[in-house]
Amino acid sequence: TTEIHPGIKRGAFSQLTDADVSAFEAIVGGDHVIKDADEVLSYNIDWLRICRGQGQLVLRPKTTEEVSAIVRHCNKRRLAVVPQGGNTGLVGGSVPLFDEIVISTSRMNSLLSIDPVSGVLVAEAGCVLEQLDREAASQGLMMPLDLGAKGSCQIGGNLATNAGGLRLLRYGSLRGTTLGLEAVLPTGQVLDCLTTLRKDNTGYDIKQLLIGSEGTLGIITKAAILCPARPKSVQLAFLGLDSFQAVLDTYRLARRSLGEILSAFEFIDSESMRAVKKNLGLSCPLGEHSFYVLAETSGSNETHDREKLDGFIESVMSMDGCATDGTVAQDAGQFAHLWSLRERIVESLLVDGYEYKYDVSLPLADIYRLVEHMRTRLDGRVIRTAGYGHLGDGNLHLNFTTPKFDAKVLELIEPHVFDWVRDRRGSVSAEHGLGLKKSQYIRHSKADFAVRVMAEVKRLLDPNGIMNPYKVLPDE
Ligand code: FAD
Ligand code: S2G
Ligand code: ZN
Numbered sequence: 318t319t320e321i322h323p324g325i326k327r328g329a330f331s332q333l334t335d336a337d338v339s340a341f342e343a344i345v346g347g348d349h350v351i352k353d354a355d356e357v358l359s360y361n362i363d364w365l366r367i368c369r370g371q372g373q374l375v376l377r378p379k380t381t382e383e384v385s386a387i388v389r390h391c392n393k394r395r396l397a398v399v400p401q402g403g404n405t406g407l408v409g410g411s412v413p414l415f416d417e418i419v420i421s422t423s424r425m426n427s428l429l430s431i432d433p434v435s436g437v438l439v440a441e442a443g444c445v446l447e448q449l450d451r452e453a454a455s456q457g458l459m460m461p462l463d464l465g466a467k468g469s470c471q472i473g474g475n476l477a478t479n480a481g482g483l484r485l486l487r488y489g490s491l492r493g494t495t496l497g498l499e500a501v502l503p504t505g506q507v508l509d510c511l512t513t514l515r516k517d518n519t520g521y522d523i524k525q526l527l528i529g530s531e532g533t534l535g536i537i538t539k540a541a542i543l544c545p546a547r548p549k550s551v552q553l554a555f556l557g558l559d560s561f562q563a564v565l566d567t568y569r570l571a572r573r574s575l576g577e578i579l580s581a582f583e584f585i586d587s588e589s590m591r592a593v594k595k596n597l598g599l600s601c602p603l604g605e606h607s608f609y610v611l612a613e614t615s616g617s618n619e620t621h622d623r624e625k626l627d628g629f630i631e632s633v634m635s636m637d638g639c640a641t642d643g644t645v646a647q648d649a650g651q652f653a654h655l656w657s658l659r660e661r662i663v664e665s666l667l668v669d670g671y672e673y674k675y676d677v678s679l680p681l682a683d684i685y686r687l688v689e690h691m692r693t694r695l696d697g698r699v700i701r702t703a704g705y706g707h708l709g710d711g712n713l714h715l716n717f718t719t720p721k722f723d724a725k726v727l728e729l730i731e732p733h734v735f736d737w738v739r740d741r742r743g744s745v746s747a748e749h750g751l752g753l754k755k756s757q758y759i760r761h762s763k764a765d766f767a768v769r770v771m772a773e774v775k776r777l778l779d780p781n782g783i784m785n786p787y788k789v790l791p792d793e
Contacts, residue, residue: 327415328786330397333374337394341376344386349424351375360419363412364405364466365672367722368753370413372399379424381499381507381538387420388536389505397783400532402474403445405466407663407674408752410531411474414787420536422473429539431456436544437496437513442473442537449542458544461488465660473537479529481748483660486709487580487615488545491528498524499539503779513541526774531750532785534778548580548615550622554630555655557606557642561685564608567633567640568681568708571612574629578622580615582709584608586688589662589703596668597661599654603642610640610708611659662705662714669700669718673727675734676706677713678744684713687737691715694733698726712747735761751789759791 341350351357352374361370378384391398397417404411413419422443429439433456440449447467450460464470464482474480476498479491488494497512510524527534558564564584571579587607593599603609612629616622626645633640646652666672679687688704695702699717706714715734719726735745739761746755746762759768772790775782786792 331395345378349377368409371416372413375419377421377424384501385505399785400536402471403469405470407749408754410752410788439541453544459547461494478750483581494543497541500535500537502535503784531789533789549617550619552614552626553646554612556610556640557603558608558640563639578614578616581613583611584708585705589705592665596665670720671722673717675715676749677738678747683741757791
């Protein structure tokens with residue numbers, strides 16, 4: 318972290334005392350107050366292993382009441398805290414920067430209810446996404462989001478980061494599929510907005526403030542999510558294309574010919590594919606292409622869906638300069654393998670060494686121009702410049718790798734890449750949030766007055782600034 322943020326100073330928070338530790342033990346029980354340095358270490362290091370904090374204490378509460386009592390104590394004592402779910406966040410938001418106390422939601426993992434008729438699932442924040450999707454499947458439902466991190470990320474963290482993922486194209490964002498939530502505010506007060514109603518137009522929709530707040534406005538403890546019916550038929554086409562224009566033309570065709578059953582449209586460039594093949598030993602069923610596309614359909618009638626998908630593939634293959642190669646997953650194994658080529662890119666890039674990650678929204682026509690521009694700018698300085706992502710959402714994942722952190726490479730990338738995005742009215746963070754790493758670029762995507770209103774809201778809800786300090790809002 319010091320490599321990335323040499324300038325940030327520890328805020329005027331209290332230091333932890335033995336009396337604090339005893340108070341926490343009285344709240345959650347000694348077994349759930351972690352002081353052992355080795356055990357605490359993993360809670361201080363982020364998934365990318367780039368950020369490493371100096372937190373000395375991890376608390377693992379079981380109930381909302383315990384979270385409330387902990388936060389009330391911390392607020393009174395001005396002890397800084399960082400909420401942590403699955404710790405799969407990619408912007409340094411989930412780990413301490415200095416000695417903040419980690420409040421882990423991992424023990425708050427009860428599924429509270431699923432209504433198979435309305436599709437409403439109510440769960441505690443610490444439920445792992447994949448676990449909830451399994452529970453939903455048992456009722457003929459599915460979670461409205463899917464991420465490569467599903468095996469570890471928790472629904473509380475998904476809400477806090479307003480995670481997008483592979484299904485957003487079809488099911489929208491959590492802002493639309495979250496009906497209610499309960500949270501503990503930085504003063505320790507419990508905010509109960511846990512409705513399960515689809516319509517409730519009574520006053521300001523405060524839950525939306527907490528969604529995407531990355532743990533800076535409170536700790537989400539429960540959520541009510543609207544789950545779609547689990548599709549009876551899911552098909553996956555994997556195409557090889559030789560230009561980004563062909564990727565755009567194929568997407569246009571997919572929207573027109575697959576229409577309502579299109580559930581995901583992801584692209585992978587040749588550098589990304591090389592990384593998963595070389596670094597993870599995964600095989601690609603197609604030959605060498607400049608781009609690969611995964612087009613997934615989810616519907617209720619296999620014959621109908623296959624007919625539409627076959628028709629789409631035929632038109633794409635017959636269109637000049639479009640896809641030159643393609644295959645359709647024939648069974649669950651092939652389906653999972655094709656998706657792993659996309660979902661494991663981030664893991665494959667980590668094998669190169671240090672990963673500089675950029676998650677941006679851009680007008681579709683600009684998406685690959687940025688990759689080519691940066692590839693030229695960094696020519697010879699990096700192992701790889703990889704471009705892939707959620708094309709349907711206009712969301713590019715642009716990653717560079719070097720054997721180890723290189724300050725000169727970072728200087729070549731930032732702020733240039735963010736200026737380039739800002740000049741094309743894109744967003745410097747499409748779905749991962751700002752966390753620690755990108756907070757100083759918030760004004761590249763938000764007007765100054767809007768940032769000032771955010772700071773007012775933060776001051777109102779967190780008067781002592783103890784909730785995940787140094788994150789999201791620039792540290793003025
Ligand atoms: P954490 O990493 O623990 O925390 C993330 C942030 O939320 C932190 O700021 C933390 O303080 C805060 N937080 C956590 N829990 C709570 C809570 N209960 N209340 C309040 N604040 C809380 N993200 C996407 O959007 N789309 C993707 O496609 C995607 N794919 C990924 C693939 C891989 C392999 C990996 C490693 C990550 C991916 N991510 C993706 C990023 C990450 O998984 C998401 O941001 C996820 O939502 C984080 O959930 P988490 O439980 O791990 O949260
Ligand atoms: C994805 C997470 C990993 C990355 O794979 O969709 O959101 O590489 C990303 O940024
Ligand atoms: Zn993503």
